[in-house]
Amino acid sequence: MRSFSEIEVTTKKASKAIGFSWGISEEVGKNIRLLEMFGLPGLKNLNQYYKIYKISNFENIDEISTSNTPRTFYCPILSGINFFDQSSSISKFNEIEINKIAFPLIFLSFVSRTSEIIGKRIFLKMDDKEFLFNFNESIYSNYLTGDVLEKSDKINLKFLDNKNSFTEDDWSEIYNLSLKTYVDESDKSRERTAGAGLTDND
């Protein structure tokens, strides 16, 4: 088994070799390590992408808007870098649509890190696959096959508001249960046991 450290260092160097700057290569190394740690086939997808990278004409998303469509296909690395670098402005959008992106799994690693930076969960639907990015702590997904994803025709991203997954009723019920770990108090017992006294008006 290759260690995550080996994966990061080697994909960083491979990215430099394919023509990216050292700074971008560092990001790619970090991201592929991240995908592999989350159990997603980052290295396999990157390897396939680099096989065609130089012979295909992939595009960059320069300014990310609510709807983005290339003439050919977007490069997942340059688009991912821009997505990450523009995170503060694009998080104001409710939804973003990205059409035609090559090897989208590589792009997803940038989305995961963006979720941490902006402090919001991001829901992403890619064709029939769904991903929930949880502040770069985990990725919840129905994509479990580990296949290489050569392209996606349509990605929809939604920045989720920071809200709880439960209702106030759920909270009350759980809270009331937690109260059962406390001791009932009377005026008399309070006088004896409250360290700060009963009033602070004196």
Place this chain on the structure above:
Amino acid sequence: MEIRLRDPKFLMKLSKLGSFHQSKLSFLRSFLSEFKDWKYSRDLFQLNDKGHGRAVYSFTKDKKTYSLICFANEIKDDERSDRVIATKWDAAFTLFDGIPSKEDIDRLNNNVPKQEVGRLSYKELTLSRANKSVRVFDHVVDSLSNGEQPNKEILSKVGYLYRTTAVYGSGKFGLADRFRIKNREEIRGPFRLEMMLVYLVRQFTFDQVNHIAKNKNPKLAVELDPAISRNLGIGNSTGLGMAPFIVNHPTLLNNWIHARETALKQIREIERVSKNEIDIFYNCLIKSLKNITSWNTDSEFQKEKIKNLIEDLKKFIKFMKEDFKFENSYQFNQIYNWSDENLNDECIEYIVSMMMEPYDDIVNPLITQMSSDEEQYFNIPVDRTIEDLRNILENRYSEILKIDFLKDENNQNFWFISKNKEEPRIGDRYIDEGSDLEQPLAIARDINKLYEAVFTKKNSSKIGKFLKDNNHLRHVVRRAFIAEKFPYSEIQDNTIGSKLVPIDMLRLKLSFFGAIKFDPRSDKWLRICMFQGAPLPSELGNFDDKWIYKS
């Protein structure tokens, strides 16, 4: 009185960093302190009469065990090399996480002796190999087998029986990734497991030499005197592989230097130093002179440094005897200021190391702050402005911005990785091939390029926007924002200039390891000694933590 931390602009010059010495903060000393109450044992020792075979040593505490697995092999004299091109070694080692099964040892027997071309697993933590110092090793075997102790003079010239040529960790060749173990209390200090490996290897060398001597002459042989063993360490040959490390781990570098500087500041701020504390400092200094006078090297560069160090120490001792005023307050500040005004860097840093000796209460809490969770600082804050970045560059890199990279001599060298051994090398840009594959270690040059690029940009413009057109500078933008938070994270010097002495970079790291007797073999590699004078594993329960001055 508040003393300021020393200014990184001057402290982080390579000539200064290359003058650092071991101290109480050094990793091999803090390793021994941490593991002093662990149970040591030799669990397996299956060597043939020539000393070839397997051995296992362990440290155990509260159901946690670390085991060193040793494989000693027969190699021909002409196969023995300290160079990285070597493919065979007298012995190879791995530190195993737990107690290895026979299957584990068999698996490792097929991989550990192969080193870089073998494969390790997440169960293994560190990997190393070592060669005998043949002349010394054979002398010890001959002496012991004849019932005599070896000649101390011969031993003191070398200082060890074996020399390691690399110690790998942190995920290399399939070893366990750092994240798997980083929260363990006992390895909070950097390089703890590497230190453990080297320390246990040292014991293996003693056991092996005793075993061979005994088998050579069972009736007459004696064991190596523990006092002589104690005075032997483990050698290490180190090349350029260490140099990129301190550039590639800026927050870690900061934390090492920051701990040292914080200790110095706090010691200088002590208003009333006791007589006992001054005595501890002064006694360590006097005892340490033996380390310097027995410091052998063929390097003219190092000989000159040692000569200056000895002369400066004489001056310093004279100052302590004649001019130092104990009755005045802030005694260590007085000592530091006098040293700073009257001595060279090599001696100033030597004295700084000694000043820590009386102060467990100051030094020990700092040891736990010397690791770094580097991932936390990887993301570039793209929301910050060009004005912020320019301010950081002007404040944190002012010395570097003075370097004129239009001059050829300031671009003389380039760092690259050799295809054959995947090891760092440094070449002359105007002579050697390969500068188009330069590694990103020319930080000073790239910071200058970054400063030029931001110069014409609007103050209020965001970093994210700047990066859109300047991703070729992304690696130094990241560094600049790290340097903003970590003042000692950058070498304030040119790492590709014609005046670069690469071993300054190695020596900085090795001083934090706790190495002594730096012996440069060229400007690109050196030999050192570790654990010379250290207690033996059986003595760890009760030892003097100033052992390093008794070798």
